[in-house]
Amino acid sequence: MTEGLRVVHERGYGGASVRDIVEAAGVPQGSFTNHFASKEAFCLEILDLYFKDVRAMIQRTLRNDSLPALKRLHAFVDAQIKYLNRIGWRNGCLIGNFSAEASEHSEMIRKRLVEIYEEMRQSVAYCLRAAVKLGEVPQKTECDELAGFLIASLQGAILQSKTERNSVPLERFKHLIFSTLLA
């Protein structure tokens, strides 16, 4: 699965063929077709595998009640920068890539993406409500709306970093949100 995930992440939903996937995994094509009904079914599983790591990272950051709220949000953004720096900027985020590409070809994947964004939004909103409680952000902050905006904007910054192949757009995102929206 991990090698298949890597290939689809690098080449895209349309760009990676079943042959690419089985070659990367070093298994015969028959073993793929025994396990997965289609490339779509496989890609749904790797999306879940990918999001499992994101969810673990969210637990360590946004939902880590032992840290002050804005520090958690900072850690959440830093974790993404660190991750993308490690895997290479050109790959971007599988969730964002699938939103642009696979959501057109697969209704199953599109619906799963909507659920994933909603879960991420709720975690950011959870963290923002803690920030309001601690007085780190203004009382009037619309936590749910701002959380939705931040999740979408983060994906936009990642997409930009993928295109430019450097961290500048993501560092700009971090600077802007903490010096204005969350100041």
Add this chain to the structure above:
Amino acid sequence: MTEGLRVVHERGYGGASVRDIVEAAGVPQGSFTNHFASKEAFCLEILDLYFKDVRAMIQRTLRNDSLPALKRLHAFVDAQIKYLNRIGWRNGCLIGNFSAEASEHSEMIRKRLVEIYEEMRQSVAYCLRAAVKLGEVPQKTECDELAGFLIASLQGAILQSKTERNSVPLERFKHLIFSTLLA
């Protein structure tokens, strides 16, 4: 070209084959290969065709000196909402879609996307500097940085709207930036 643009916009860089493109255009495959060295070359041309319309829209909005600055920015965002509503939310923005997908497969397209984002960023910064001059936003506004943030965030909101297939993320983007960042 227009029909080819439509097919690639709907199915994606990897999802649309040369056969799909010539079928949609109603021309023989030979006429495609006479005109374009490759799908990559064709997609670079449709990206320019697409951006030509965006540039015209920018002239009518962001760079329209006859309007107050923030009204121009408002008109710029509204024009995108109106456009996406017309073509269908599922298609998203060709520039964002190519950033997620084609930039991996084509260095020519990736470089063109970087230029396109830079041109858009400069137009937003131009408008923001006018807003500073008019006292519509604080004097200390970092126009170039904020412009880069807004362009990336807008792409993120469009990607989200594409996934959810409705205008909610884009309306949220508009509400948030005008009630906080540009208030």
